[in-house]
Amino acid sequence: MATYQLNVNGQRKEVTVDPSTPLLWVLREDLKMTGTKYGCGVSACGACTVHVAGVATRSCVVPISLIGERPVVTIEAIGEDPIGRAVQNAWVEKDVVQCGYCQSGQIMSAVALLKHTPKPTDTNIEESMGGNLCRCATYVRIREAIKSAAEQSK
Amino acid sequence: MPRIRATNFLISLLVLALGAWMIVSSTLGQARRSAATRAQGLAGWEQVYQVLTHPRCINCHTATSYPQQGDDRHRHISNVIRGPEGKGVPGLNCASCHQETNADSTGVPGGHNWHLAPLSMKWQDLNDRPLSSAAVCRAVTDRSKNHNLDGPGLLKHHEEEALVLWAWNPGRRPDGTMRTLPPLTHQEFVAATRRWVEAGTPCPTGR
Numbered sequence: 510m511a512t513y514q515l516n517v518n519g520q521r522k523e524v525t526v527d528p529s530t531p532l533l534w535v536l537r538e539d540l541k542m543t544g545t546k547y548g549c550g551v552s553a554c555g556a557c558t559v560h561v562a563g564v565a566t567r568s569c570v571v572p573i574s575l576i577g578e579r580p581v582v583t584i585e586a587i588g589e590d591p592i593g594r595a596v597q598n599a600w601v602e603k604d605v606v607q608c609g610y611c612q613s614g615q616i617m618s619a620v621a622l623l624k625h626t627p628k629p630t631d632t633n634i635e636e637s638m639g640g641n642l643c644r645c646a647t648y649v650r651i652r653e654a655i656k657s658a659a660e661q662s663k
Numbered sequence: 664m665p666r667i668r669a670t671n672f673l674i675s676l677l678v679l680a681l682g683a684w685m686i687v688s689s690t691l692g693q694a695r696r697s698a699a700t701r702a703q704g705l706a707g708w709e710q711v712y713q714v715l716t717h718p719r720c721i722n723c724h725t726a727t728s729y730p731q732q733g734d735d736r737h738r739h740i741s742n743v744i745r746g747p748e749g750k751g752v753p754g755l756n757c758a759s760c761h762q763e764t765n766a767d768s769t770g771v772p773g774g775h776n777w778h779l780a781p782l783s784m785k786w787q788d789l790n791d792r793p794l795s796s797a798a799v800c801r802a803v804t805d806r807s808k809n810h811n812l813d814g815p816g817l818l819k820h821h822e823e824e825a826l827v828l829w830a831w832n833p834g835r836r837p838d839g840t841m842r843t844l845p846p847l848t849h850q851e852f853v854a855a856t857r858r859w860v861e862a863g864t865p866c867p868t869g870r
Contacts, residue, residue: 530768552740553740565755566758624753639755
């Protein structure tokens with residue numbers, strides 16, 4: 510076991526866990542932040558996506574020992590960011606969600622895309638969102654919502 | 664007097680003949696040594712080629728828009744694509760999973776500046792088949808394609824580059840087993856590269 514000082518959503522958090530514990534389980538089990546979801550556990554579905562130093566990161570495969578000082582942002586705080594807020598509004602406006610399980614990861618990836626590519630093409634969206642699976646197949650609405658968020662964020 | 668002139672002439676002739684023989688024999692010797700060095704260099708290159716086309720190396724030297732993974736060199740999971748700088752795209756970067764070091768507890772390999780090699784350094788064709796030894800050698804030694812590396816630069820790259828070194832410390836797979844290593848040790852790989860570089864980086868002929 511080791512103790513880590515984390516910066517999660519702008520707050521200092523201290524956890525004492527096994528160094529090999531994935532960030533996902535530190536968020537969910539130790540910090541009780543359950544907005545980030547467990548999907549596949551092998552970075553194949555994107556449900557666990559959070560931002561680490563601004564990079565969309567699959568929290569299920571990154572051990573806590575490799576996070577260091579880098580700030581972590583989760584779905585719980587993404588609405589505090591203007592682009593994050595625009596994406597959440599667009600998700601509601603387009604009624605994207607069906608079962609909803611994958612959607613926190615979808616939103617985190619969408620925000621990462623829009624921060625780098627404010628006006629994404631269909632190809633940009635397909636490439637950046639290609640690692641986020643939705644078993645309800647809400648992909649068409651996700652694309653519409655990302656375009657809508659891009660318009661709102663102008 | 665005529666006898667002395669004739670003797671002098673004969674001596675001069677002998678000296679000239681001896682000089683010519685020394686020059687010819689020295690040139691032949693140099694040619695033999697040069698041929699031997701080239702042969703040694705080519706043998707060194709063939710060892711280098713065996714490493715470069717091992718999955719630990721060639722999986723990120725693709726000709727396609729995606730990396731590969733595993734010893735069977737299958738397409739990378741999660742629809743990962745190359746992106747403009749070989750580091751994926753926003754939302755799905757290499758760094759979305761690959762950190763500065765291997766993550767053995769989750770089976771994700773990592774190293775500094777994890778990225779795909781540029782297309783100029785592709786060592787496969789579009790069907791993911793490794794290029795020939797001659798073709799890879801030509802690409803590796805083409806300074807317009809290899810970041811302007813000369814022979815010593817290539818040797819230094821093989822000795823020190825973080826992602827080259829990673830191939831000999833590739834960590835564990837998600838099932839906990841160790842990833843396979845290239846067919847030479849890193850020390851042997853560097854020694855083979857050195858022999859090849861010292862021979863002037865000769866390349867095999869052919870396509």
